[in-house]
Amino acid sequence: MTRLLQTIEPILWRDEQLHLLDQRVLPHTENWLAFYDSDAVAEAIKLMVVRGAPAIGVTAAYGVVLAAREAWFSAGENWQEALIPALKRLAASRPTAVNLFWAIERMQQTCNTLSKYESPEPALLEQAKRIHQEDVKANRTMGQYGADLLDNDSIVLTHCNAGALATAGFGTALGVIRQGFIDGKIEHVYVDETRPWLQGSRLTAWELMQEGIPMTLQADVAAGALMAGGRLDWVIVGADRIASNGDTANKIGTYSLAVLAKYHGVKVMVVAPTTTIDWSIENGSQIPIEQRAHSEVSEIEGHAIAPAKVHVSNPAFDVTPAALIDAIVTEEGVVSSPSKEKMQQLKKEEKNDTNSISDRM
Numbered sequence: 492m493t494r495l496l497q498t499i500e501p502i503l504w505r506d507e508q509l510h511l512l513d514q515r516v517l518p519h520t521e522n523w524l525a526f527y528d529s530d531a532v533a534e535a536i537k538l539m540v541v542r543g544a545p546a547i548g549v550t551a552a553y554g555v556v557l558a559a560r561e562a563w564f565s566a567g568e569n570w571q572e573a574l575i576p577a578l579k580r581l582a583a584s585r586p587t588a589v590n591l592f593w594a595i596e597r598m599q600q601t602c603n604t605l606s607k608y609e610s611p612e613p614a615l616l617e618q619a620k621r622i623h624q625e626d627v628k629a630n631r632t633m634g635q636y637g638a639d640l641l642d643n644d645s646i647v648l649t650h651c652n653a654g655a656l657a658t659a660g661f662g663t664a665l666g667v668i669r670q671g672f673i674d675g676k677i678e679h680v681y682v683d684e685t686r687p688w689l690q691g692s693r694l695t696a697w698e699l700m701q702e703g704i705p706m707t708l709q710a711d712v713a714a715g716a717l718m719a720g721g722r723l724d725w726v727i728v729g730a731d732r733i734a735s736n737g738d739t740a741n742k743i744g745t746y747s748l749a750v751l752a753k754y755h756g757v758k759v760m761v762v763a764p765t766t767t768i769d770w771s772i773e774n775g776s777q778i779p780i781e782q783r784a785h786s787e788v789s790e791i792e793g794h795a796i797a798p799a800k801v802h803v804s805n806p807a808f809d810v811t812p813a814a815l816i817d818a819i820v821t822e823e824g825v826v827s828s829p830s831k832e833k834m835q836q837l838k839k840e841e842k843n844d845t846n847s848i849s850d851r852m
């Protein structure tokens with residue numbers, strides 16, 4: 492019988508408000524923030540109070556609920572028009588994770604079915620809750636599909652945080668690691684600290700330690716030596732946007748890991764729900780890469796670690812070509828050695844739009 496591990500859920504809807512666990516201050520402080528206006532939700536996504544592609548999508552869906560409430564109060568029967576600027580501000584919060592645009596578009600589709608004479612909030616809230624629950628369910632399914640790929644006593648490396656905190660609960664890459672641990676297949680997890688924002692040391696280490704999953708934190712630059720030592724089986728990561736040929740954008744440093752893994756014969760698993768696939772783009776070169784504040788690199792917790800006015804580059808993501816990926820695990824199934832043709836098996840009803848979702852926002 493499958494043991495169901497309960498994990499933290501970083502997004503809650505309670506008392507007609509959205510509540511987010513503030514990921515900027517973890518692991519030292521567990522602070523929940525309440526949101527009742529959509530612009531504050533857009534700002535929270537931008538500032539990474541909430542982060543991780545699926546979590547951003549779920550949060551944006553609730554942001555649309557709040558925006559619709561505001562539009563109904565301010566514009567009555569013209570609420571649909573009044574809603575559009577707020578949706579644009581939500582969509583402008585972060586550019587790379589496609590789940591954001593997917594969730595806003597799905598909420599907009601619900602808007603299109605509603606009467607202009609009635610408050611849209613109940614129907615939109617129901618839709619946002621559905622998106623929320625579907626993500627938890629997808630994570631559980633992916634967890635098992637991914638764990639089934641692992642041999643007994645596997646030693647794995649993960650990068651960034653693709654855990655419960657990055658989703659509605661359970662996690663994508665960490666969902667596989669959690670399920671693998673439950674199934675007795677995980678011997679040890681190496682966690683990259685993930686400079687510059689330190690999602691690995693602050694968030695992934697916190698999640699794994701809470702559950703007693705054996706882990707070691709390491710500097711990102713230690714990955715090559717770990718692989719050369721010969722005791723690593725899989726690199727397991729999440730994704731922010733997957734192109735229709737399987738090229739995958741994920742946290743900066745993932746590409747370097749995949750190149751190292753290829754050289755050392757270590758396998759690479761990408762775990763992401765189908766809401767992370769952008770069928771409208773052919774390959775990874777079309778994925779917009781977010782540039783974040785220079786201070787994320789030149790400072791740590793407000794303390795300068797570089798000369799004043801140093802020139803900094805801070806791309807938040809990189810693209811790993813499909814040829815370096817051994818398996819893409821989704822809730823619709825696993826694609827081994829992904830290619831444009833093989834990715835098609837994951838397609839259900841998605842339309843093959845020519846414009847990318849983010850272009851349409």
Ligand SMILES: CSC[C@@H](O)[C@@H](O)C(=O)COP(=O)(O)O
Pocket residue numbers: 542543544545588650651652653654657658662663664690728729730731741742743807
């Ligand atoms: C399930 S999360 C997958 C990705 O979103 C994750 O690996 C990642 O890159 C998150 O980046 P972040 O900048 O912290 O939002």
